[in-house]
Amino acid sequence: MAHIHKEFLIDNSPENVWAALREVGAVHRRLAPGFVTDTRMEADTRIVTFANGVVVHELIVDIDDAARRVAYAVVGGSLAPKHHHASMQVLDATEGRSRFVWTIDVTPDELVASIGEMVEQGAHVMQDTLKAAAATTDR
Template identity: 70%
Template sequence: MAHIHKEFLVDSTPDKVWAAVRDVGEVHRRLVPGFVTDTRLEVDTRVVTFVNGVVVHELLVDIDDEARRVAYAVVGGSLAPKHHHASMQVFAEGEERSRFVWITDVTPDDLAGPIAEMVDQGAGVIKQTLETPATPDD
């Protein structure tokens, strides 16, 4: 099983970062706009459409407000590996800064490269989005 670990600092408060991560039905607006073009909730599953046309169905395994952690598993769609489980977690790095940790486990191992590329691209968009000052409409 391949393990992808992405960690980066965000110049935004942990509460603001967590609010965006926790809003699991608005990923395409609040977390990775442009990289994800649509997100739709269907009971305990979200359907995520990426800019490259990949569509995944993600079972929402856990949303833990105390730990500021969301866990999900890909259970279908156009990219359906044998196993894909991921979590995103937000940690305080002082009052105005956050540490974002995104961990993904995937099989088969040959999917690690393409998924790691998507994680890298997504992380860049997440950081940029979360560090952009909010407009009055946000």
């Protein structure tokens, strides 16, 4: 099983970043617009459409307000690995910023390169989106 771990800082408060992450059915609006083009919920499953055409069905395993953590598992779609479990968590950082931690376990190992590339792209979009959201909130 391969492991992908991505951490980055966001120039926005943990409360604001958590509010965006927690809204699991609005990834395409609140967290990664343009990178994710559509998100819809069917019961506890989130169907995510990415700009590159990939569609995944993600079972929302947990939304933990105290830990500011969302856990999910890919259970279907056009990219259906043998196993894919991930979590995203928002932590306090210095000077009103947030530390975003994204952890993914996936098999087969051959998927690590393509998923890792999507994680890098998604991280950049989230940083830009949430920084812009902070600038709008500060006005």
